[in-house]
Amino acid sequence: MSATTGYYVPHDAKWSIVGSVGLFIFFIGMALLVNGGSSLTMFAGMAVVIYMMFGWFGMVVRESESGIYKAQEDLSFRMSMAWFIFSEVMFFAAFFGALFYARTFSGPWLGDIGSATNTVLYSHFDYVWPNNGPGNLGGDYLQMGWFGLPLINTLLLLTSGVTCTMAHHAIQKGHRETMVKWLLATVILGFVFVACQGFEYYEAYHHNNLKMTTGIYGSTFFMLTGFHGFHVCMGAIILTVVMIRGHKGHFTADNHFAFEAAAWYWHFVDVVWLGLFLFVYIL
Amino acid sequence: MKSTGLAKAIATAVGLSLSGLVVAAEEQHETPLNMTQGVTNISADVYGLHMTIFYVCCVIGLAVFGVMFYSIFKHRKSKGAVAATFHHSTAVEIIWTTVPMVILIGMAIPAAKTLIEMEDSSESEMTIKVTGFQWKWHYEYMGEGVDFYSQLDAEHNAARQLDSGIDVNQYHWYLKEVDNELVVPVGKKIRFLHTAADVIHAWWVPDLALKKDAIPGFINENWTLINEPGVYRGKCAELCGRDHGFMPIVVRAVEQDEFDAWLAEQKGEGAELVVAESATGDEAVAAPVEQSMDELMARGSEVYAQQCVACHQAKGQGIPPVFPAITGSPVATGPVETHIDTVLNGKPGTAMTGFKGRLSDADIAAVITFQRNGLGNSVGDSVQASQLGGV
Amino acid sequence: MSATAESHHDDHHHGPEKGIKRWLYTTNHKDLGTLYLWFAFISFFIGGLMAMIIRLELFTPGMQFVDPGFFNSMTTMHAIVMIFGGVMPAFVGLANWMIPMMIGGPDMALPRLNNWSFWIMPFAVSIFLSTLFMDGGGPASGWTLYAPLSLQGGDSFAFVIFSIHMMGISSVMGSINIVATILNMRAPGMTLMKMPLFVWTWLITAFLLIAVIPVFAGAVTMLLTDRYFGTSFFNAAGGGDPVMYQHIFWFFGHPEVYILILPAFGIVSQIIPTFARKPLFGYSSMVYATGSIAFLSFIVWAHHMFTVGMPLAGELFFMFATMMIAVPTGVKVFNWIATMWRGSMTFETPMLFALGFVVMFTFGGFSGLMLAVTPADIQYHDTYFVVAHFHYVLVPGAIFSIMAAVYYWLPKWTGNMYDEKLGKMHFWCSTFFVNLLFFPMHFVGLAGMPRRIPDYNLQFADMNMWASIGAFGFGLSQLLLLYIVIKCIKGGEKATDQVWEGAEGLEWTVASPAPYHTFETPPEIK
Numbered sequence A: 001m002s003a004t005t006g007y008y009v010p011h012d013a014k015w016s017i018v019g020s021v022g023l024f025i026f027f028i029g030m031a032l033l034v035n036g037g038s039s040l041t042m043f044a045g046m047a048v049v050i051y052m053m054f055g056w057f058g059m060v061v062r063e064s065e066s067g068i069y070k071a072q073e074d075l076s077f078r079m080s081m082a083w084f085i086f087s088e089v090m091f092f093a094a095f096f097g098a099l100f101y102a103r104t105f106s107g108p109w110l111g112d113i114g115s116a117t118n119t120v121l122y123s124h125f126d127y128v129w130p131n132n133g134p135g136n137l138g139g140d141y142l143q144m145g146w147f148g149l150p151l152i153n154t155l156l157l158l159t160s161g162v163t164c165t166m167a168h169h170a171i172q173k174g175h176r177e178t179m180v181k182w183l184l185a186t187v188i189l190g191f192v193f194v195a196c197q198g199f200e201y202y203e204a205y206h207h208n209n210l211k212m213t214t215g216i217y218g219s220t221f222f223m224l225t226g227f228h229g230f231h232v233c234m235g236a237i238i239l240t241v242v243m244i245r246g247h248k249g250h251f252t253a254d255n256h257f258a259f260e261a262a263a264w265y266w267h268f269v270d271v272v273w274l275g276l277f278l279f280v281y282i283l
Numbered sequence B: 001m002k003s004t005g006l007a008k009a010i011a012t013a014v015g016l017s018l019s020g021l022v023v024a025a026e027e028q029h030e031t032p033l034n035m036t037q038g039v040t041n042i043s044a045d046v047y048g049l050h051m052t053i054f055y056v057c058c059v060i061g062l063a064v065f066g067v068m069f070y071s072i073f074k075h076r077k078s079k080g081a082v083a084a085t086f087h088h089s090t091a092v093e094i095i096w097t098t099v100p101m102v103i104l105i106g107m108a109i110p111a112a113k114t115l116i117e118m119e120d121s122s123e124s125e126m127t128i129k130v131t132g133f134q135w136k137w138h139y140e141y142m143g144e145g146v147d148f149y150s151q152l153d154a155e156h157n158a159a160r161q162l163d164s165g166i167d168v169n170q171y172h173w174y175l176k177e178v179d180n181e182l183v184v185p186v187g188k189k190i191r192f193l194h195t196a197a198d199v200i201h202a203w204w205v206p207d208l209a210l211k212k213d214a215i216p217g218f219i220n221e222n223w224t225l226i227n228e229p230g231v232y233r234g235k236c237a238e239l240c241g242r243d244h245g246f247m248p249i250v251v252r253a254v255e256q257d258e259f260d261a262w263l264a265e266q267k268g269e270g271a272e273l274v275v276a277e278s279a280t281g282d283e284a285v286a287a288p289v290e291q292s293m294d295e296l297m298a299r300g301s302e303v304y305a306q307q308c309v310a311c312h313q314a315k316g317q318g319i320p321p322v323f324p325a326i327t328g329s330p331v332a333t334g335p336v337e338t339h340i341d342t343v344l345n346g347k348p349g350t351a352m353t354g355f356k357g358r359l360s361d362a363d364i365a366a367v368i369t370f371q372r373n374g375l376g377n378s379v380g381d382s383v384q385a386s387q388l389g390g391v
Numbered sequence C: 001m002s003a004t005a006e007s008h009h010d011d012h013h014h015g016p017e018k019g020i021k022r023w024l025y026t027t028n029h030k031d032l033g034t035l036y037l038w039f040a041f042i043s044f045f046i047g048g049l050m051a052m053i054i055r056l057e058l059f060t061p062g063m064q065f066v067d068p069g070f071f072n073s074m075t076t077m078h079a080i081v082m083i084f085g086g087v088m089p090a091f092v093g094l095a096n097w098m099i100p101m102m103i104g105g106p107d108m109a110l111p112r113l114n115n116w117s118f119w120i121m122p123f124a125v126s127i128f129l130s131t132l133f134m135d136g137g138g139p140a141s142g143w144t145l146y147a148p149l150s151l152q153g154g155d156s157f158a159f160v161i162f163s164i165h166m167m168g169i170s171s172v173m174g175s176i177n178i179v180a181t182i183l184n185m186r187a188p189g190m191t192l193m194k195m196p197l198f199v200w201t202w203l204i205t206a207f208l209l210i211a212v213i214p215v216f217a218g219a220v221t222m223l224l225t226d227r228y229f230g231t232s233f234f235n236a237a238g239g240g241d242p243v244m245y246q247h248i249f250w251f252f253g254h255p256e257v258y259i260l261i262l263p264a265f266g267i268v269s270q271i272i273p274t275f276a277r278k279p280l281f282g283y284s285s286m287v288y289a290t291g292s293i294a295f296l297s298f299i300v301w302a303h304h305m306f307t308v309g310m311p312l313a314g315e316l317f318f319m320f321a322t323m324m325i326a327v328p329t330g331v332k333v334f335n336w337i338a339t340m341w342r343g344s345m346t347f348e349t350p351m352l353f354a355l356g357f358v359v360m361f362t363f364g365g366f367s368g369l370m371l372a373v374t375p376a377d378i379q380y381h382d383t384y385f386v387v388a389h390f391h392y393v394l395v396p397g398a399i400f401s402i403m404a405a406v407y408y409w410l411p412k413w414t415g416n417m418y419d420e421k422l423g424k425m426h427f428w429c430s431t432f433f434v435n436l437l438f439f440p441m442h443f444v445g446l447a448g449m450p451r452r453i454p455d456y457n458l459q460f461a462d463m464n465m466w467a468s469i470g471a472f473g474f475g476l477s478q479l480l481l482l483y484i485v486i487k488c489i490k491g492g493e494k495a496t497d498q499v500w501e502g503a504e505g506l507e508w509t510v511a512s513p514a515p516y517h518t519f520e521t522p523p524e525i526k
């Protein structure tokens, strides 16, 4: 706990109103879109949210650079980022939980000889993982192996974790330009990962006939990797912003919270991937 | 302060509610204020557990509130009470952590015993598969070749429509009467297999202490052994859509020989009779070879009112987007083959289940005719029972 | 940006802006607290009106007023509006107003985020309510949105899901803010174990929220993809399981019900010592009990699912774990009573509501314990007995605690005393009617009346009529609260700084009404 003298309490919050309106339009747009409407509203909302982010973050960056934030403000930011990442972990936990449940409980109930469900309803169905259920939903498909692209992806992300840490060491020593270089490597690795993932999806759809609609396997596979991929994109964008700021001369050896927040996020995305690699691909 | 009056009022209110509970407990034989004891050993055990935990709560409640109200009366400022300053006592805290713990463990043991018994459906002597539909039940006596649907009694169904103008108070078993009862023997361990065709339902008969969710695509097991003959009524106990409140269950438990006779009758006359009964009640008659348009329309409107209104609504307007309108529907105004196919076989994966085998051919023909020429449609063709086979 | 131009020092002497802008742009924890509280009040009325429609239809047997589908939609929306629009924002509002003052901090840790958390809510709730007017009507599958029933809904389904996402975003951001505030904004000397209990319970509640709201978001996202993108999470044909939804939902849902009660425990723990003029008994055991309840709340979720056909071992585990929750909760009840013991009590309105809470919450807790006994729950499940249980813990529980808090702190907020006579009248009317409303539900439930039905057999007629009369009475009594609050804002006897003779804590050391900015310089904590 630190002293509260002179904690910075801003008194305007115009951007958050823009943000609320943006989310409002965005989510209405999403709802219209999934119901078969046009995507226009959704993009409009997204534009407003992005505008808000530029405005809001820009404001925070300026405040930070003008030296308003002291140790206590800094700690507030750190705590918030840590708890935010915790909330993201729990979001993924829901999907990992679904995977676990389908593999440990519902799958065997449906497909193991001896279960009443199997005997009465699906005597033709044998449980193995992966599967697309007794209805063979989505038709026959091929499983995604772990050896090829996924392994490369794992190495990419692990390496990016290392480069990210190198960047951190650099800025801790005050070497801003070195930090930018390591960050650039991280971001490139991140985007290569996303590209590989895109290619893998292409393979899945066109060669393996593995789709979102391929029963529980397709569902868990695409939702887990999909949300992860989305997070990688976000992380890479955040790192890019940090990199640009570093290039502009922001951050010092003892004031670089934005960098650290981005790095935490990146490591989180990294760890989630390891979970994915293990539970979705290997096991 | 006028707090004495206040305190009295509090005391009276609480006293009343507590005594209300106790009265309810004592009167359980006469009034429907308490859980039923039911007619199986399990239901009696469940009732016992219910009363035990209830009395435990009463005793703890009396003790806790007793102390509290004593304090409220005695330790009030208006009576000159001066506040003490203590705020901690490890001994007391240990006591009031361990005592409830012990009570709870004492409670959990018999509960666990009953639970283990409830889950043991082995060595059953007959099996009935119960499938939930929106909004009716389907019963299948496994291995006997007997199966039928069971749904809310037609008269009640008419009475429960919004603004039906029918006084529901005339029906003693309002919303608890079905067209085809589930008949079972007493003294036999019966295994139930529960599943559903569309959404989750739950098959609940309080007197048997049976409640199990019917989950689409899964089988749940349950069992009972009924001690006394009688009629036991229950309801669907899981929200399953619009008419969740209107899918009752009636179980008629009879002596073994009576059951055998009933089962033989079902087998002898075949499932068809049951089906016909479900649609037309007692006047199940074989369809004449050819029916006039008027006859078809008249009968069709009856069948429609009984079987189809729930979803497609009285004027055929449906409840879009889930339940399509019949008025102007491309199916009901298009090629007759599609229409017949839809009604016979349903649309898999939707609430529209097939009516083949559930309604007589004559009724199906009639209702199709009615849908094509009533409810605002006027295709002009009529459908005869003989046409159905050709599809 | 003006904020950057000015030095931070100036900001602290900034008064409220004028007009609507003040409320739109405010970052002030007191303004936002007020907004949250009014928003919750409005939602409470909207959710209450829906409940009135339910009770109207259930007044007598037979269908008189609404279509069964609309009835289901009222049940569903009533619950979601009450929980996500009523109780949760009310607690967040109280947290906003009181936590910074209680810990001697100048404001919330992240004031702008605070504004955003609030302003998402009105938008989210409007999307949610607007579904009522869409083709196919609003959500009608119960507040639990069980698959596959919820997937049968019309186009409004996507709007419901996305409005839930918005409410979730708001909740998580609000909770993060509260955690950061409590951990980082305390005045020097305000150690964790010196914090008022309201702050403690909120710290733990916020943790619960951050942990489970994202899980809920995940669950409804799966509903969304099952419905619109052909995934099979909850479809047996594809290897999924409808029951899987229930597990994920209740993993959120059970901690959620403690989210609705822990801050209430905190409030009551503030009020009882004040009016007993005696320090809270067993402060540290209160803190540990709160923590234990939070921990246990993660491992009891399947007690909502005793009839889905879980394996026996699961049923036994969840029964034992659920029963254990009675122990730490009991510790709390006993501590409150020990606090009253040999105190010097007076019975102003906040104390009346707090005492009403203790009695009636315990009552609801007892029925909860009965529900935990699995074999008995086979009979109770999905009947009005459950409805009676959770309304006892939610209405004379959570709602009463909020009312207690409002009466308790209203003089601090407005600078005026509320009308004590009317307040007492409000309490007695509410208490009488709330019991008339929910007590008979135990009986009909035990006698076999399922929940979520618009029509019932004649044997339940009497009790339902009593319940409906109670409902109308309780609803009308709440108009009194509205009147009292408005009257108090408009004027009344001036409140002293300490307001209550026995009140202790930092919030009572500042002026009444509390100045726009408090504790810009941290107070001394002994």
Ligand code: HEA
Pocket (backbone or CB within 6 Å): B056, B057, B060, B064, B100, B101, B103, B104, C144, C257, C258, C260, C261, C303, C304, C322, C323, C325, C326, C327, C329, C330, C331, C333, C361, C362, C363, C364, C365, C366, C367, C368, C369, C371, C372, C373, C377, C380, C381, C382, C386, C389, C390, C393, C394, C397, C398
């Ligand atoms: C504020 C919200 C809240 C709170 C605090 C609780 C508290 C508890 N609830 Fe409740 N519950 C709900 C809200 C809440 N519940 C809701 C909304 C539902 C329905 C959801 C739905 O289906 O829509 C529900 C449903 C529900 C069920 C499922 C019923 C069913 O659908 O079949 C169960 C089953 O175990 C249960 C149990 C409990 C228990 C054991 C507690 C315990 O925490 C209570 C502990 C308290 C006490 C026991 C009293 C005080 C203690 C003492 C004085 C000590 C000594 C006592 C003894 C040793 C007996 N609750």
Ligand code: HEA
Pocket (backbone or CB within 6 Å): C044, C045, C046, C047, C048, C049, C051, C052, C054, C055, C075, C076, C078, C079, C080, C082, C083, C086, C087, C141, C142, C143, C144, C387, C391, C394, C395, C398, C399, C437, C451, C452, C453, C454, C471, C472, C473, C474, C475, C476, C478, C479
């Ligand atoms: C915090 C949560 C909360 C609160 C405060 C309430 C408050 C009330 N609830 Fe409800 N309720 C739930 C949470 C809550 N409920 C939940 C979770 C469910 C389960 C849903 C499901 O099954 O999915 C439920 C379900 C539920 C049912 C069962 C419905 C069914 O199974 O079909 C009923 C039935 O009586 C009911 C009634 C009431 C009433 C009468 C009130 C009253 O206390 C409300 C009083 C308030 C007002 C009336 C508003 C203020 C007054 C005015 C606006 C003035 C005008 C008044 C008049 C015209 C009289 N609620």
Ligand code: CUA
Pocket (backbone or CB within 6 Å): B132, B133, B135, B200, B201, B202, B236, B237, B238, B239, B240, B241, B243, B244, B245, B247
């Ligand atoms: Cu079937 Cu409810």
Ligand SMILES: [Cu+2]
Pocket (backbone or CB within 6 Å): C253, C254, C257, C300, C301, C303, C304
């Ligand atoms: Cu629970």
